Amino acid sequence: MEKLSLRDLFNRNRRSGGAERRTKQRLPKNKVIKILVVDDSLTVVHNLRTMLEQDGYYVLEANDGMTGIELARRQRPDLILMDVIMPGLNGFQATRKIRKDQITQAIPIIIISGTEQPTEQFWLTKLGANDFIGKPIVRGELFVKVENQLYPQRVVA
Numbered sequence: 001m002e003k004l005s006l007r008d009l010f011n012r013n014r015r016s017g018g019a020e021r022r023t024k025q026r027l028p029k030n031k032v033i034k035i036l037v038v039d040d041s042l043t044v045v046h047n048l049r050t051m052l053e054q055d056g057y058y059v060l061e062a063n064d065g066m067t068g069i070e071l072a073r074r075q076r077p078d079l080i081l082m083d084v085i086m087p088g089l090n091g092f093q094a095t096r097k098i099r100k101d102q103i104t105q106a107i108p109i110i111i112i113s114g115t116e117q118p119t120e121q122f123w124l125t126k127l128g129a130n131d132f133i134g135k136p137i138v139r140g141e142l143f144v145k146v147e148n149q150l151y152p153q154r155v156v157a
Helices: 040-053 065-075 092-102 116-125 141-150
Strands: 036-037 056-062 079-083 107-112 133-134
Touching: 036 065, 040 056, 040 141, 056 065, 056 092, 065 079, 065 092, 079 092, 079 141, 092 107, 092 116, 107 141, 133 141
Parallel strands: 036 056, 036 079, 079 107, 107 133
Antiparallel strands: none
16 A cells, blocks of 8 residues: 555645646635625625635625625725615616726626526626526536636636
């Protein structure tokens, strides 16, 4: 039997025959990818923050549409995850305002909603949303959609 050191136990390439599991390149240490999460549920915001930070993203938070718009203008995130139902300015209104503003109009927006109605999805795309994800949020689906918006030249299936 071949003797393995402790370091060998954690060397995936040795066990997998050199195949890399990672499907996307690691983010460069000097490039910060900012994602703005706009949702009135503290639980949803916390869970999204945890998942996104584990993957190396910097997360900004807003608990309503107006704060989301202001943060988008000031911070210019690389992507926005926007809830639909929120007090004050809802996701429909906030998306429309972001799309009409020259400073924020090019930022990709993924809508998050508990109702996956085709009419809702239709109107959100008409307002300028780039994609849609339903609640409960599935981690794998979230990262596929995030990566498709951040790295459009390399669409993830």
